[in-house]
Structure formats: structure tokens, C-alpha cells
Amino acid sequence: MTLVMVVALTATNPYYLGIVLLSVLLVAAMAPKTARGVTSFRALLIFGAIMFVISFTIGVINGNYGDHRLFTIPGADLPSWLGGLRLGGPVSAEGVVATLTRGMAILSVLLAFGVFNSAVSPHRVLRSTPAALFQAGLVVTIGLTLLPSSIEDVRRIREMRALRGGRGGLRDLPALVVPAVVGGLERSMRLAEAMEARGYGAAPAGPRLPRLGAMAAAPLLLLAASGWFYYESLRLPSAMLAAAGLAGFGWWIVSAARTHHTTTLTSEPFPMHDRLLAWASLVLALATVGATAWGWDGLKYNPFADLPWPRFELAASLIPLAAAWPALRFAFSPAPATAPVLLAPGLSEQ
Amino acid sequence: MIARLDRVTYRYPGADTDTLRNVVAEVEDGDFTLVAGPSAGGKSTLLRLFNGLIPQFHGGTLSGSLDVAGRDPSRTPAREMARIAGMVFQEPEAQSVAETVEDEIAFGMEQQGVARGAMRRNVDGLLAALGIEHLRLRTLTTLSGGERQRVAIAAVLALEPRLLLLDEPTSQLDPTGAESVLATIQRLHGKGDLAILVAEHRLERLLPVVTSVLGVEGGIVNAYAPTEAAARLAAVPPVCEIGRRLKLNPVPLTVEALKAALAGRPLSLALEPASASPGDELLRVDGVSVSYGDLPALRDASFSIREGEIIALVGPNGSGKTTLFRAIAGLISHASGAVRMRGAAAPAKVSERTTFAGLVPQDPAIALYHESVAEELGETLRNRRSKQTLADSLVAWNLSSLAVRHPGDLSVGQQQRVAIGAMLAHEPRVWMLDEPTRGADIRAKEWLAHRLKDHAAAGGAAIVATHDSESAARYATRVIALDQGTIRFDLPARQAFGSGAPMPTQAARILPGAILPEEVTL
Numbered sequence: 001m002t003l004v005m006v007v008a009l010t011a012t013n014p015y016y017l018g019i020v021l022l023s024v025l026l027v028a029a030m031a032p033k034t035a036r037g038v039t040s041f042r043a044l045l046i047f048g049a050i051m052f053v054i055s056f057t058i059g060v061i062n063g064n065y066g067d068h069r070l071f072t073i074p075g076a077d078l079p080s081w082l083g084g085l086r087l088g089g090p091v092s093a094e095g096v097v098a099t100l101t102r103g104m105a106i107l108s109v110l111l112a113f114g115v116f117n118s119a120v121s122p123h124r125v126l127r128s129t130p131a132a133l134f135q136a137g138l139v140v141t142i143g144l145t146l147l148p149s150s151i152e153d154v155r156r157i158r159e160m161r162a163l164r165g166g167r168g169g170l171r172d173l174p175a176l177v178v179p180a181v182v183g184g185l186e187r188s189m190r191l192a193e194a195m196e197a198r199g200y201g202a203a204p205a206g207p208r209l210p211r212l213g214a215m216a217a218a219p220l221l222l223l224a225a226s227g228w229f230y231y232e233s234l235r236l237p238s239a240m241l242a243a244a245g246l247a248g249f250g251w252w253i254v255s256a257a258r259t260h261h262t263t264t265l266t267s268e269p270f271p272m273h274d275r276l277l278a279w280a281s282l283v284l285a286l287a288t289v290g291a292t293a294w295g296w297d298g299l300k301y302n303p304f305a306d307l308p309w310p311r312f313e314l315a316a317s318l319i320p321l322a323a324a325w326p327a328l329r330f331a332f333s334p335a336p337a338t339a340p341v342l343l344a345p346g347l348s349e350q
Numbered sequence: 351m352i353a354r355l356d357r358v359t360y361r362y363p364g365a366d367t368d369t370l371r372n373v374v375a376e377v378e379d380g381d382f383t384l385v386a387g388p389s390a391g392g393k394s395t396l397l398r399l400f401n402g403l404i405p406q407f408h409g410g411t412l413s414g415s416l417d418v419a420g421r422d423p424s425r426t427p428a429r430e431m432a433r434i435a436g437m438v439f440q441e442p443e444a445q446s447v448a449e450t451v452e453d454e455i456a457f458g459m460e461q462q463g464v465a466r467g468a469m470r471r472n473v474d475g476l477l478a479a480l481g482i483e484h485l486r487l488r489t490l491t492t493l494s495g496g497e498r499q500r501v502a503i504a505a506v507l508a509l510e511p512r513l514l515l516l517d518e519p520t521s522q523l524d525p526t527g528a529e530s531v532l533a534t535i536q537r538l539h540g541k542g543d544l545a546i547l548v549a550e551h552r553l554e555r556l557l558p559v560v561t562s563v564l565g566v567e568g569g570i571v572n573a574y575a576p577t578e579a580a581a582r583l584a585a586v587p588p589v590c591e592i593g594r595r596l597k598l599n600p601v602p603l604t605v606e607a608l609k610a611a612l613a614g615r616p617l618s619l620a621l622e623p624a625s626a627s628p629g630d631e632l633l634r635v636d637g638v639s640v641s642y643g644d645l646p647a648l649r650d651a652s653f654s655i656r657e658g659e660i661i662a663l664v665g666p667n668g669s670g671k672t673t674l675f676r677a678i679a680g681l682i683s684h685a686s687g688a689v690r691m692r693g694a695a696a697p698a699k700v701s702e703r704t705t706f707a708g709l710v711p712q713d714p715a716i717a718l719y720h721e722s723v724a725e726e727l728g729e730t731l732r733n734r735r736s737k738q739t740l741a742d743s744l745v746a747w748n749l750s751s752l753a754v755r756h757p758g759d760l761s762v763g764q765q766q767r768v769a770i771g772a773m774l775a776h777e778p779r780v781w782m783l784d785e786p787t788r789g790a791d792i793r794a795k796e797w798l799a800h801r802l803k804d805h806a807a808a809g810g811a812a813i814v815a816t817h818d819s820e821s822a823a824r825y826a827t828r829v830i831a832l833d834q835g836t837i838r839f840d841l842p843a844r845q846a847f848g849s850g851a852p853m854p855t856q857a858a859r860i861l862p863g864a865i866l867p868e869e870v871t872l
Contacts, residue, residue, distance in 0.1 A: 153716060159681060160717040163709050164773060165701045165733035179719045182758075187444055194445035196407050198458045198506065199432030 017104040024111045048110040052103040149187060153180040352512050352545045353377040353400055358414035360395060360404060369395045371569045373414070377513070379543035382536075384556050384576075386549075386583055387566035389791040390761035393549040396566055397515045400547065401435035402426060419512055432458060435513040436506025440521055440789070442498035451477075451485045451493075451501050458509045476504040479541075480534055494667070496527025500534050507538075514538065516548040521789035524667045524817050528552060551791055554587035554820075554856065558603040577601055585792035588820060588856040591867040605859045617861045620871045628827070629657030631693065632811050633678070633707055633780050638687035640673050640835075647673040649835045650687070655780065655811045660802050662822035662843065663815040664853065665832035671815040672712070674832070675782045679709040691780075705734060708778035712785050714769035718757040723749055726757060726772040734776035747771030748797070763794045770798075781805060781812040787821060799824040823847045823855045823865045 157179050158172075166172055358373040370392050377383060377400075385393050398404040402423035405412045416422055419434045426434075439445045448454040452473055459469045477483045480500050490498060499519050506514065516535065520528035532555050539546055539559075547564075550556055557563075563579035565572045574582060580590040580601035589608055593601040602608035634654040640647045648670045655661055663671050677685040680696065680703040689696040691706050720726045727743050730736075744750045749771055752760065757768050766786070774781055781802075787795045795818070802812050802825045813830075816822050822829070822843075829846035831838040839852065847855045849862040857864045864870050 156711070157717045160711060160714060160773070162681075162700050163679065163704050163711070164717075164730045165705065165776070167701075167733070175717075175719050179717055182719075183716050190439065190441065190444035191447075193403060193407055194437075194439055195447055196428045197401055197403055197432065197437045197439075198447075199429040199461050199509070200447070200457075 017101055017108065020108045021104055021111070024108055044110055048107045051110070052107055055103050055106065056099050150180045150184045153183050351376060352379050352381075353418045354416075355399060356415045356417075358399060358412065358416060360399070360412045361410055362395075363409040363411075365410075367569075369569055370399075370571065373399075373571045375564060375571055375573060377545050377547065379512070379545055380540070381545045381547075382539040382559070382561045383545070383547045384550060384553070384560040384563045384579075385547055385566060386553060386563055386579065386585075388585065388793055389763045389789075391567045392569050392571070393566045394517050396564070396571060397437070397517050397547060397549055399423065400513060400515055401437050402428065402431045403437070429461065432506075432511070433462065433509045434511055435515055436509060436511040437515040437517065438499065438502045438506055438519050440518045442493075442495050442502060442522065445502055446490050446498070446505075449489055451482070451488050451490065454490060454501055455505045455508050458505060462509065472508055476507055479507075479538075480504045494527055495523040496530040499523065499527070499531045503531075503534060503538075512543070512545065514544055514546045516546070516550075518549050518551065518789065520550065520552060526666060529555075532556065551789070553583075553585075554589065557587060557590070558607075576603060588867040589860065592857065592860060592870050595867070596870075596872055605856060608860060615872065618871055619861060619863045620869050621863075622869075626658060628659045629809060631656050632691070634688075634690040634693075635674075635678060636688040636690065638674070638677050638685055638689065640670075640677055640682055640685045646835050648677065648685075651832075651835075651837055652687075653830060653837065653840055655813065657779075657809045657811055658806045659811045659827050660806050660825050661811075661813045661828045661830055662819075662826035662846075663813055663830050663832065664817070664819070664822070665838075669832040670835040671832055672784055673835075675709055675711075675784055675813070675815065678707060678782060679704055681709075701733075704778065705776065706778055707780035707782060708774045708776070709782040710770050710773040710784060710786060712788070714773055715757075715762075715765040718765065718769055718772070721756060722754050723757055723760075723768050724753040726768055727775045730772050730775040736776040738775065738777055743771070743775045743777075746777075747775070747801075763790060766790065766794065767797070777810075779810050781810065781814075783812065783814045785815050785817070787816065787818060792821075795821040796824075819847055819853045820855055823857075829853075 154176050157176050161172055161175060166175070353376070355373050355375045358370060359368050360370045361368045373396065375396075385396060387393055395404060398408070399412075399416060400418055400423060402425075404410065405424055406428065412424055416424055418431075421430070421434065423431055423435070446454055448457050455473050455476055456469055459472065464472070477486055480503060482497065482500050482504065485493065485497060485501065490501065493501065503514075503516075503519075519535075520531050523531065532550075532552065535546060535548060536559055538544060548556065548560075557576055557580060560576055563574040563576055563583075565574055565579060565583050567584065572582075577600040580586055580603055581594065586594070586601075587603075589605055590601050590603065593608055593611070596612075598608070598611045602611050631654050636652055638651045639649055651670075651674060653661075663674070665671055673682070676682050678689055678696075680689075680698065680700045689703075691697075691703070696703050696706075718726055720729065724740060724744065727747070727749070728740050731738055731740060731743060741750075744753050747767060747770070749768060752764060752768070757765055760768065770783070770786060786798055790798075799821060802814065805812060806827075814822065814826070826843040826847075828840065829843055830840045831846075831852065839846070841851075844865060845851055847853060847858060847865040849858040851858070855865050857867050857870055861870045
């Protein structure tokens with residue numbers, strides 16, 4: 001997933017984005033299906049499609065610069081103090097292409113998230129989260145649990161509206177969403193209560209705990225500084241600071257985990273292949289970011305430069321294609337006992 | 351002595367009144383205590399005092415002194431209290447944190463840092479003790495409600511607490527699941543000196559086996575011996591009700607005890623004159639079948655319902671009750687067979703079908719969202735272009751006094767009434783209610799029985815899916831039993847609930863011919 005995000009956010013070349021999108025769909029199709037996962041994946045697919053259409057429409061109506069004018073939508077030029085927002089006006093081919101590629105990027109990220117969510121249950125994410133991050137982990141888990149059950153709630157509430165003679169339509173939207181959200185929050189509270197009753201999260205406050213919190217700030221500062229150097233075009237110090245920041249953050253997670261002593265009944269199965277996959281995707285993602293930062297533009301495509309035909313290079317296309325790796329795994333081991341599991345927040349199997 | 355509450359008074363944050371007042375209670379090692387009383391009377395609140403969830407999780411103001419195994423639960427960290435007092439909650443879904451049974455049971459021990467070998471032995475022992483070894487590697491979401499609750503019990507027992515707290519553990523289960531959970535709890539009692547506190551509405555099952563009772567009503571807690579509770583509690587099982595009316599002392603707790611106490615004195619039957627015979631046919635279901643994929647959910651169901659009839663629809667979970675309702679309401683487009691309303695083919699649209707035959711699905715309260723009770727009912731009336739006025743509707747559903755209240759501020763029982771009222775405000779001729787009294791107390795059940803009878807007397811009809819034969823005997827005129835999608839029987843209520851029948855009530859087991867407690871006299 002890290003790789004998909006990175007590629008989707010750095011690449012603007014439609015070929016490569018297309019490859020990422022197809023890779024994600026392939027993985028989704030090959031992954032073992034669970035009822036809960038399918039529901040939430042379908043919901044994300046619909047959501048993604050709607051987002052795509054909306055962002056495309058807005059992109060077409062607003063903000064078109066370019067020489068290849070397709071047609072002109074009659075509309076008023078809004079005063080410039082509205083921040084350059086335009087309604088109508090000329091629609092250029094460049095604008096259309098740019099919005100399309102951006103839409104594909106958003107869709108890829110959304111779908112990758114959907115695949116991840118359906119392959120790994122939030123409960124397992126929580127269990128493999130370092131115990132010191134449990135408060136944050138709890139919030140995330142509850143959020144992830146909320147999604148499928150809220151979708152089910154919306155379905156039931158919609159049915160009840162129909163049974164009350166509701167006409168449906170947009171006016172009914174708050175009546176669907178408000179109870180679903182309230183119900184989801186109540187469910188989360190009950191889960192949180194049950195977890196507290198079972199002794200989760202009430203760690204004995206060791207003397208190191210407050211200091212640890214403060215120490216988390218240091219790696220973050222380093223990362224911020226690296227970003228600043230980057231914009232000042234000081235590439236080498238920026239990269240060094242970034243590396244130092246990441247290392248510091250890793251150290252912080254490890255030492256934070258030690259303050260909260262827990263054991264596990266079984267060690268999470270994390271087969272060689274999955275381990276390889278996780279590391280490979282991390283390395284590839286970092287390499288892509290690094291290369292882009294150093295000025296490599298193999299994944300870039302700028303339609304505004306007189307609408308050229310996008311370049312396609314086999315070597316560069318291998319990067320987005322790597323996102324389809326998990327699909328191979330599903331193809332060759334038809335019934336894996338467990339899907340690849342999360343190692344640390346933000347790092348995963350793709 | 352494991353726990354003692356002394357003059358404890360508690361108020362939830364933002365509340366106007368105390369939820370518990372001046373509570374004095376003691377729990378001994380090895381006690382098996384039933385916590386009984388109406389909904390919203392303070393049962394859950396009382397249980398949460400023992401493990402510190404109140405006030406530590408919920409906040410609020412607490413006074414008085416608490417002592418559980420030598421600690422003050424209101425100050426002891428949750429991690430420590432979990433080793434002393436384990437708690438099982440109402441909903442199986444809202445308390446599991448792991449994916450598989452074995453991980454769920456181990457979770458608490460993992461949090462306490464128990465070594466892996468000890469943890470494994472402990473999990474094995476618990477699976478055996480609760481008779482759920484066959485479930486070890488199953489995913490929790492594939493288990494039935496009863497199985498999940500037994501896993502939840504095993505999970506809290508894993509920390510070897512001295513006190514087991516169960517907050518209405520069977521209220522969301524069907525009778526089979528409830529029985530398996532209650533039998534498990536009963537087996538735990540007497541092994542070692544674990545003290546058990548269980549809040550329950552199923553008194554007929556527990557009253558004969560517990561060692562003591564805490565009656566909780568309106569924030570006041572009274573400690574009783576079981577027979578004393580049978581004489582003093584507001585809501586008691588039918589057998590105790592009969593015992594009380596026959597002035598038996600002590601009040602018997604089981605049918606056998608009652609028969610023994612009578613010592614051969616003959617009982618007589620006091621039947622009310624039968625109500626008017628049913629009128630014209632309102633609804634007919636003709637050979638309706640539904641399958642989900644390859645799975646048949648309903649097979650060739652046929653019956654009709656006439657004016658004045660109230661059908662209790664019974665059967666285990668998954669037997670097709672909900673599917674039948676959905677097919678009648680037009681929510682299942684691929685149902686085969688025919689539904690006829692007042693002799694004509696039923697319209698295709700859900701909104702038109704439910705104008706005549708209104709459906710209240712399970713947990714209707716989740717759909718409430720207006721600012722006031724009046725608006726909830728008003729919206730349905732507007733949608734349906736009903737001639738009924740809002741004021742009449744509020745009176746009919748006994749909601750006039752709550753009209754301006756926000757539904758979110760009401761008790762669960764009141765919310766349920768508002769939700770049912772909102773679904774049926776337009777007074778359809780046929781009502782279909784899917785488990786309307788699940789988890790409800792006796793007062794809510796009595797209110798519903800009256801409402802149903804009034805509706806039938808006014809020429810309406812109703813179908814009520816229920817697991818509760820004792821309260822169904824109060825209103826039903828007919829019983830239809832579903833099993834694996836097929837209608838097993840369709841009998842008059844007096845036969846279905848009578849002695850030697852498929853599902854006899856307690857009264858029927860005492861006196862053949864009777865089905866309600868008041869029909870049994872000396």
C-alpha cells in the first residue's frame with residue numbers, strides 16, 4: 001500500500017497510473033474474500049467512482065489553462081478576490097487530461113486502502129500495533145471497525161425510512177447519515193468500555209513514559225527540518241536529516257513498546273515471502289521518493305507542455321507494476337492461511 | 351466477604367437525579383446473586399460499581415464507600431481491577447477484540463503479560479470447562495450469539511477473577527442460546543469460591559438456582575433471599591405469580607415446588623369467555639418461497655390472517671421469520687408466490703404495501719433522528735398522508751407526555767415505544783413486528799400486549815415474531831412455527847401453548863387447559 005500511495009502521488013503519467021490502478025484491482029480480485037471486506041470494498045469503489053466524477057466535473061468547469069481549447073461553457077467570470085475560482089469558460093484538453101490523471105491517482109489510493117482493509121481485520125492491526133501506541137491504535141481500530149458496520153446501519157436505516165413511507169432522495173440523506181454515525185459512535189463506546197473492563201490500555205505509568213512522549217518530538221523535528229532543506233534545494237543535508245529522523249522514529253517506537261509489557265499467545269505468522277514483500281515495497285517506495293526528490297521525472301507527465309503524447313518506458317513501468325506482486329502470491333498459494341500482516345503503521349504488504 | 355458497598359450514591363454526569371441511592375450490599379465468596387428489576391432501574395449501573403467502570407469510565411459523582419477484595423474499585427486502575435472482577439456485557443459483538451476464539455480468550459492474559467506456556471494451559475482449561483473446545487480455532491463472527499457469549503465468559507475468567515459480573519448476558523439471544531449461557535453460568539457456581547452477579551430478565555430460569563437476589567428499582571437496592579424475592583419483586587415468573595395468588599408460603603419457585611406445596615389440593619380453571627371470532631381476511635400469503643443464492647430461506651409458506659387475529663410467529667434464529675416479513679412488505683424482489691391484501695394482489699411498491707401492512711423491523715430505534723418524539727411520528731403521518739392527527743397518534747402510543755422530549759434522552763424502553771409508534775403511526779390494518787420485546791422488561795411487554803389487543807379489537811390484525819411464549823400467550827390468538835424455512839405448525843394459541851403442546855407455558859404445566867397464570871385458581 002505504501003508503494004501504491006507513493007506512486008499514485010508522485011506519478012502523473014497516465015500509463016503508470018493505469019498500471020497501478022489495474023494492479024490494485026487485480027490484487028483485490030485475487031485476494032481471499034470475506035463478507036465484511038467485500039461490503040466495504042464495494043462501498044469504497046462506489047465512493048471512489050463518485051469522487052472521480054465530482055473531481056473531474058469540478059476540474060473541467062474550473063481552472064483550465066492551455067491552448068488546445070475543446071469547447072467553451074458559457075459562464076460568468078467571478079471577481080478575482082474569490083481566489084481565481086471560475087465558473088464555465090473555455091475547456092481545454094490539457095485541463096481534462098490533468099484532472100483525469102489526478103482522479104486516477106485518488107482512485108488508486110482509495111482502492112489500495114480498500115484492499116488492505118479487507119485483507120487485514122482492524123483487530124489484527126491493533127494487536128500488531130506497538131503497545132505503547134495503544135491509544136492511537138484504539139482510535140484507528142475503532143475507526144476501521146466503524147466503516148463496515150456503519151455501511152450496514154445505513155442500509156438498515158434506509159430500509160426503515162422506506163417502511164415509514166419515506167420517498168428517498170437527497171432530502172433523506174441526513175436521516176440516513178446522522179443515525180448511522182450516532183450508532184457507530186455508541187458501538188465504539190461500548191467496545192472501548194469492554195476493553196477497559198478487560199484491563200486494556202491502563203498501563204502502569206512508568207517514569208519513562210512522559211519522557212518518551214517528549215522524545216517523539218525530536219525525530220519529527222528532524223523530518224520537518226529535512227523538508228525545509230529540500231525546498232531550499234539543499235539535497236544532501238535534506239536526505240541525511242530525513243534518514244536520521246526516520247531512524248529516530250523507529251528507535252522511539254521500539255523503546256516505547258518496551259514500556260508496556262504484554263505477551264502474545266501465538267506469534268503472528270509472518271512468512272518469509274510476506275516479509276520480503278513488505279521490505280521490498282518499503283525500499284522501492286523510498287527509492288521512488290528519493291529519485292523524484294533528486295529530480296528524476298520518469299513517472300511525470302505534464303499535459304500543459306503543449307499536450308505531448310505521454311512517454312512510456314518499460315523500466316519505469318516496472319515500479320507501478322510491482323504493486324501487483326501480492327496477486328502473484330494469491331495465484332500460487334490459493335488458500336493462504338493468513339493475509340500479509342501490518343508490521344508497523346503505514347507499512348504494509350504492497 | 352468479597353465485596354461490600356456502603357451507602358453508595360451515584361449520579362451520571364449531566365443527570366438531574368441519582369441513578370443509585372444509598373446502596374448497601376454485600377457479596378460473599380461463592381455467592382450466586384441475581385440482580386433483578388425493571389429496565390433503566392439501575393441494574394447495569396450497580397454492576398459497573400464493582401469493577402470501577404463507574405466512575406472511572408463513565409464519570410459522574412459517587413459518594414459512599416466501596417470495597418472489592420480489599421481495594422476501592424473507583425480508584426484502582428482498570429488493569430488491576432480486571433484481575434479481580436470480570437465483566438460480560440449484553441451484546442456479543444460489542445465486547446470482542448480478537449478474531450479467533452483462542453485469541454479472544456488469551457487477550458486479557460496478553461495484556462497482563464502472562465507467560466506463553468501458562469497462557470496456553472489456561473486457555474485449554476477454560477475451553478474444556480465451558481464446553482467450547484470445538485470452537486477453539488473458529489472466527490468469532492461465524493459463531494452464534496450463545497456461543498459468543500460463552501467465549502466472552504471464558505475470556506473474562508481467563509484472568510481468574512474472584513467476582514464475575516454479567517450484565518443481561520442473554521437479552522440478545524434466542525432461547526437455545528440463552529439456555530446454553532445460563533447453564534454455563536450455573537455450572538460455574540459451586541466450583542471454587544467465584545462469586546457471580548448476574549443481571550437478568552429471565553427470572554424463571556435463575557430464581558430457583560441462585561443463592562441471593564438484589565432487587566433494583568428506581569435507584570433503590572434491596573437484598574432478598576430467593577423465596578423472599580418471589581414474594582416481593584414487582585415482576586415475577588408465572589409460577590410465582592400463581593403461588594402468590596394462591597397464598598402459598600413460601601412462594602414456590604418451580605412448577606414441581608408448587609405442585610408439592612399444593613399437596614394434592616385440586617386446582618380449577620377460570621377461563622374468560624372466548625373473544626369474538628375473526629372477521630374478514632386481511633392478508634394472504636400464497637406459496638411464498640425465498641432463497642439467498644443457493645440457500646433456501648423460506649419454502650412454500652402459505653397462510654392467511656383475518657380481522658381480530660394476532661399471530662405469534664415462533665422458531666429458532668435463522669428459521670425464516672424475518673425473511674417472511676420482508677417478503678410480505680415487498681422488500682425481497684425475488685420472492686416467488688403471491689401476497690394478497692384484502693383479496694387483491696399486493697401492490698409492488700414497498701411504501702404502498704406497508705400502508706396496509708406496516709412492518710417494524712428489529713431494533714427500530716436506530717433510525718430515530720428527529721429533535722422530538724412528536725416530529726418522529728409527525729413525519730410518518732406526513733409521508734403517508736394519513737388522516738390520523740398527530741395528537742391522536744401520540745395518545746394511541748402513550749407518548750403524549752414525551753412529545754417534546756428528544757428521543758436520544760429517553761430510556762431504551764421508551765425509545766423502542768417511540769420507534770414502534772413512528773413505524774406504525776399511520777395505523778395500518780395489519781401490523782408485523784419483528785421481535786419487538788427482545789431484551790424488554792415485563793412492563794414493556796404488558797404495554798405491547800395491551801396495544802396489540804386493542805388493535806385487534808378494532809378490527810386490525812398483527813403478526814409478531816417472538817421467542818417469548820409466556821408473553822405471547824397474553825396476546826396471541828394463533829401460533830405459526832417456522833423451522834428451516836418451512837411452516838411446522840399453525841395452531842390456535844390455546845393448543846400451541848397448552849399442556850402437552852409444542853411450547854407449553856408454566857401455567858399450562860401446572861393446570862392442563864390453562865395458559866395464563868390468572869386462569870389457575872383453587
